[in-house]
Amino acid sequence: MEPIERHTIAVLVxxxxxxxxxxxxxxxxxxxxxxxxxxxxxxAESAISRITVVTSGTPxxxxxxxAQLDRLVPVHHISDLTDGGASVERELALVKVRGxxxxxxxxxxxxDIFRARAIDSTKNSFVFEISGSTAKLNxxxxxxxxxxxxxxxxxxxVAIARGAKGI
Amino acid sequence: xxxxxxSGSDIVIQCLVDAGVDTxxxxxxxxxxxxxxxxxxxxxxxxxxxxQEGGAVHMAEGYAxxxxxxxxxxxxxxxxxxxxxxxxxxxxxxxxxxLCLTGQVPTHLIGNDAFQEADTxxxxxxxxxxxxxxxxxxxxxxxxxxxxxxxQAGRPGPVVIDLPKDVLINETSYDRAKKPYAIHKxxxxxxxxxxxxxxxxxxxxxxxxxxxxxxxxxxxxSGPRGSKLLAEFVHMTGYPITLTLMxxxxxxxxxxxxLGMVGMHGTYEAxxxxxxxxxxxxIGARFDDRVTGLISEFSPGSKKIHVDIDPSSINKNVxxxxxxxxxxxSVLYDMIKEWGGLQPCRDAKACAAWWSKIEKxxxxxxxxxxxxxxxxxxxxxxxxxxILTENRDTxxxxxxxxxxxxxxxxxxxxxxxxxxxxxxxxTMGYGFPAAIGVQIAHPxxxxxxxxxxxxxxxxIQEMSTAMQYRLPVKxxxxxxxxxxxxxxxxxxxxGGRYSESYTDSLPDFVKLAESYGAVxxxxxxxxxxxxxxxxxxxxxxxxxxxxxxxxSENCFPMIPSGAPHNEMLLGPEDEAxxxxxxxxxxxx
Numbered sequence: 070m071e072p073i074e075r076h077t078i079a080v081l082v083x084x085x086x087x088x089x090x091x092x093x094x095x096x097x098x099x100x101x102x103x104x105x106x107x108x109x110x111x112x113a114e115s116a117i118s119r120i121t122v123v124t125s126g127t128p129x130x131x132x133x134x135x136a137q138l139d140r141l142v143p144v145h146h147i148s149d150l151t152d153g154g155a156s157v158e159r160e161l162a163l164v165k166v167r168g169x170x171x172x173x174x175x176x177x178x179x180x181d182i183f184r185a186r187a188i189d190s191t192k193n194s195f196v197f198e199i200s201g202s203t204a205k206l207n208x209x210x211x212x213x214x215x216x217x218x219x220x221x222x223x224x225x226x227v228a229i230a231r232g233a234k235g236i
Numbered sequence: 237x238x239x240x241x242x243s244g245s246d247i248v249i250q251c252l253v254d255a256g257v258d259t260x261x262x263x264x265x266x267x268x269x270x271x272x273x274x275x276x277x278x279x280x281x282x283x284x285x286x287x288q289e290g291g292a293v294h295m296a297e298g299y300a301x302x303x304x305x306x307x308x309x310x311x312x313x314x315x316x317x318x319x320x321x322x323x324x325x326x327x328x329x330x331x332x333x334x335l336c337l338t339g340q341v342p343t344h345l346i347g348n349d350a351f352q353e354a355d356t357x358x359x360x361x362x363x364x365x366x367x368x369x370x371x372x373x374x375x376x377x378x379x380x381x382x383x384x385x386x387x388q389a390g391r392p393g394p395v396v397i398d399l400p401k402d403v404l405i406n407e408t409s410y411d412r413a414k415k416p417y418a419i420h421k422x423x424x425x426x427x428x429x430x431x432x433x434x435x436x437x438x439x440x441x442x443x444x445x446x447x448x449x450x451x452x453x454x455x456x457x458s459g460p461r462g463s464k465l466l467a468e469f470v471h472m473t474g475y476p477i478t479l480t481l482m483x484x485x486x487x488x489x490x491x492x493x494x495l496g497m498v499g500m501h502g503t504y505e506a507x508x509x510x511x512x513x514x515x516x517x518x519i520g521a522r523f524d525d526r527v528t529g530l531i532s533e534f535s536p537g538s539k540k541i542h543v544d545i546d547p548s549s550i551n552k553n554v555x556x557x558x559x560x561x562x563x564x565x566s567v568l569y570d571m572i573k574e575w576g577g578l579q580p581c582r583d584a585k586a587c588a589a590w591w592s593k594i595e596k597x598x599x600x601x602x603x604x605x606x607x608x609x610x611x612x613x614x615x616x617x618x619x620x621x622x623i624l625t626e627n628r629d630t631x632x633x634x635x636x637x638x639x640x641x642x643x644x645x646x647x648x649x650x651x652x653x654x655x656x657x658x659x660x661x662x663t664m665g666y667g668f669p670a671a672i673g674v675q676i677a678h679p680x681x682x683x684x685x686x687x688x689x690x691x692x693x694x695x696i697q698e699m700s701t702a703m704q705y706r707l708p709v710k711x712x713x714x715x716x717x718x719x720x721x722x723x724x725x726x727x728x729x730x731g732g733r734y735s736e737s738y739t740d741s742l743p744d745f746v747k748l749a750e751s752y753g754a755v756x757x758x759x760x761x762x763x764x765x766x767x768x769x770x771x772x773x774x775x776x777x778x779x780x781x782x783x784x785x786x787x788s789e790n791c792f793p794m795i796p797s798g799a800p801h802n803e804m805l806l807g808p809e810d811e812a813x814x815x816x817x818x819x820x821x822x823x824x
Contacts, residue, residue, distance in 0.1 A: 083422065086369065087357060087358075087361065087367075087369075090358070090361060091361060094362055129551055129555065132551055133551070136547045136548035136550070136552075137548045139547065139548075140390075140546065140547070140548055141366075142365070142366040142386055142423045143422060144422060145421075145422050
């Protein structure tokens with residue numbers, strides 16, 4: 070068996086009705102994995118959206134995923150950020166923690182270590198904003214567990230290649 | 237005719253006419269009444285009224301595959317669109333350019349569960365190459381032209397345009413496009429192959445010791461030029477060639493270089509050559525599971541070249557050594573140029589040894605069957621059909637099952653676009669409407685649907701269509717009163733427990749034909765076969781020939797599922813010796 074690889078793929082698409090369904094339908098219809106998927110318009114004038122999808126599979130499957138994505142009619146460009154040299158990848162999470170006393174203090178201290186910001190605060194709760202690699206977010210969320218973790222909202226990864234060259 | 241105000245319906249018709257479309261297969265309904273009214277008022281576009289929308293798509297497929305042109309379908313919203321889904325999936329799997337216009341409830345009702353509303357773009361998204369919902373009449377002409385381009389460009393496929401009723405009624409100015417279609421902003425399939433890859437491929441081809449061409453429907457889709465160039469290249473090299481089910485006709489069957497069809501029911505020599513070759517030259521085929529058999533043992537010793545216009549076909553099932561993305565005709569042209577003055581079979585000694593090995597396989601005569609004086613063997617019926625149609629311009633369609641495989645084995649296709657069968661999806665009920673579509677495109681030709689009785693029943697309502705348009709299509713039923721291929725598998729894999737594969741309560745096909753005013757014929761003995769075929773061919777009317785064949789006949793040779801190419805069953809005597817593996821039982 071070939072090894073399973075994790076790839077982050079950026080897809081530039083026309084921002085038109087149904088385009089996200091085409092992409093997600095492709096993954097579910099052909100049995101590919103989606104670990105995370107984020108999408109937003111990046112060029113309002115030309116109505117182009119960027120989808121960042123984190124997926125996993127054997128090298129043959131990863132090649133298939135890219136080829137299948139590329140043949141969707143509204144797809145402009147595919148970029149495999151895992152294969153294409155160095156890239157930076159970030160994810161953002163909002164984490165709600167409830168507690169009082171020592172736990173509340175400890176939550177703030179951990180947040181400080183992780184450079185998470187408290188963006189909402191009540192007498193017995195915080196909402197932290199944290200960004201970083203998926204692994205860093207996981208670590209932060211794990212630590213918040215015993216400190217009164219209530220709710221998590223995560224964006225999934227976004228990524229961009231390092232260096233001066235654009236996609 | 238610049239800047240006339242036209243309704244959406246008129247724009248639909250105008251765009252089709254401007255693109256050279258002459259025929260539409262369709263069925264009216266509430267949401268498309270505006271288009272049908274516009275159709276009524278014009279005479280440039282011929283409308284063929286089908287009896288069920290599923291038939292319309294298969295007719296368009298038959299029309300498209302026999303002409304190389306776009307097939308066009310017009311159906312209403314809701315059930316009209318959902319009935320078209322099977323045909324759309326069929327066209328997607330077999331890469332057939334079809335434009336399907338579906339009616340939709342007016343835009344302000346979309347999402348309200350209105351009468352005959354269905355989420356057509358949602359339902360058809362995975363079974364089309366692309367689809368559109370037009371919400372504004374101003375974008376209609378652009379979408380129409382883009383859709384016709386997308387359906388035909390690159391690897392062809394079906395495209396749906398969903399047309400809400402208000403869009404069809406609203407008016408806008410229409411300016412006839414001066415050029416057929418401007419360059420698409422994102423979809424621009426690559427036609428020309430990479431020169432260095434082609435050079436490398438030709439080098440490999442030239443130095444092969446046990447070469448084999450393995451070609452498919454991609455050659456046919458690249459136009460008649462593709463088939464011409466293929467024949468030229470095969471003769472330049474002097475190498476053997478096999479074709480897939482979809483590729484039959486891309487290379488002349490009568491040519492001695494042709495080893496017959498490859499795959500599950502392909503010939504022994506073709507499959508053995510696939511297994512033993514050292515250089516496989518795949519042009520326009522996609523390593524389908526019916527061709528490869530057990531993938532882990534597929535052609536273990538060969539270097540593989542794969543020419544395909546669709547990059548997603550490359551390395552999908554089988555990892556190849558030299559991929560070439562491009563149109564088959566264009567790549568063949570470049571290969572021929574690259575080959576230049578090279579002699580056929582550069583390594584003449586190795587080639588001669590390879591050919592003598594192939595001749596040995598050929599001598600096994602894998603298509604032989606036990607003939608009978610009492611029972612009509614299906615193979616015999618098809619051999620006679622082949623001989624008696626040889627001097628005609630004959631187009632063959634088929635349904636799906638044993639008869640389809642027998643037709644692929646026993647009928648000889650020497651030209652492209654004369655063989656229409658449902659390969660990828662395996663749609664029973666395809667052949668009869670497809671034959672109607674072919675006959676519409678070629679009114680003077682002999683069009684025969686080689687059918688099984690079970691498949692024919694699946695779209696039998698189209699008998700009415702064939703009659704209405706006075707189409708002299710011929711339905712040649714190899715009637716064994718079984719879903720034969722299902723029964724064959726039950727015999728081989730399920731201990732002969734024929735669960736629900738017997739077709740009870742069949743109609744009397746002769747009387748049925750007569751009730752429509754068509755000709756009904758029947759043969760029950762081998763001695764009657766020729767007369768029935770002659771009578772079928774010599775009348776100018778829609779004819780159903782019911783050929784009562786040997787009910788127990790199975791289709792051989794066969795690669796049992798889960799087996800490699802070199803473990804074919806050549807006949808019933810092989811069945812007991814090689815039980816199918818558990819792994820194979822899971823496969824279809």
